[in-house]
Amino acid sequence: MDISDVRKGTKLMIDNVPYNIEEAEFMKPGKGSAIYRFKLRNLVDGSSMNRTYHSGEKFTGANVSTREGQFLYRDGSHFIFMSTDNYEQYTIGETLLGDKGHFLKEGAIVTTLMLEENPLDITLPIFVELKVVKSDIATKTDTVTAQMKSATLETGYEIDVPAFIKEGDFIKVDTRTGAYVERVVTKK
């Protein structure tokens, strides 16, 4: 595609890596040729960069789509999902998922970003509810601030929780920060 067809939200390949155009700025000095400044988001590792291009440059569009999938199970460093559309299974490696793997619970439905037939990334819900499988008993000291202690969740993720959380409790976790939000009382 020609650079003049690139817009905010266009997905294209640069050096074999798919990028999303997050911001596109068109500038043109009088009697000169157009300058384009793009803020690009790397769809594989999430990093961003700014690049300047000139009119006449050509790009290859990235064939990126989304697919809804259910997380089935983890097999070593691989996370196995099933498409809710056609029930086909697909695998995403631990390194690609990064911290997101900590918040995947069996049965969870997530949106998967695909480059052609290869999964690139998943979008998690902002909050997930996970079970505490191990937590030390807090040492009681008199303070006015909340006491935090370490706990392990069903996914193996270690998290700081308030002293009153017990093994077997369900807690709500913010997947953007990885932090404890609150105890979930209904699930027992």
Added chain:
Amino acid sequence: MSTSPELYMKRLLAAGYDRIYQLNRCFRKGERGRYHNPEFSLLEWYRTGAGYEQMIRDTEQLVTTIASKLGMGTTLRHRGKKIDLEPPWLRFTISEAFKKMAGWDPVIEPEARRFDEDMVLKVIPNLNPSRPTVLMDYPAPMASLARLKPGSPDVAERAEVFIGGLELANAYSELTDRREQEARFLKEAEQIKQEQNRIAPMPQKFLRVLSNIPECAGIALGMDRLVMLFCDAQAIDEVIPFTVDEA
């Protein structure tokens, strides 16, 4: 749909009209950004017996007259800044501006790509925000229809007016030498053929009457941008009811 009324207006000058203006719509495919819409309004005027400096003085007078009629005195408020419109506006040569803000002199090295990029990324953003500024004397290859400066043939008598970071108007002392104009057009056509693989037709009707045009100067001013300045608009979308994205 024309990109500019320039050649037609020069044909009117050749026919004997000596002071002419036109306010019309121009169309430039693919130009869309904060300050660009493919369809826009251009105010263009010419004077015989004048040079580009006169066109800049006209523009100073036009802008200050509008400000005074609107009851603003000589102070324009645009995007949180006060702009002092009192003439004479600041004037710098392209050579001075580039050496100071981009670290090189495009008059010595007229590289078009580097010039365009540094103009929008280094020079325009660093112009004095509180005063209108005129950049003058462009490298000769970057002003295809302008006369070369007498005594300095490496620059052309071209000037651009900037107010509040907006490129508002472009003035030329017009080239009236048919032979030189034809040679420049042929060179450009060759470049277009090489770079874009298309044939750019020669404007024969214009070239035929060019030698009838007396010494003159002209300027084109972006009306939408002028309205943006006086309405304190951030983007051209605020002063055009239906941009190409809304059409």
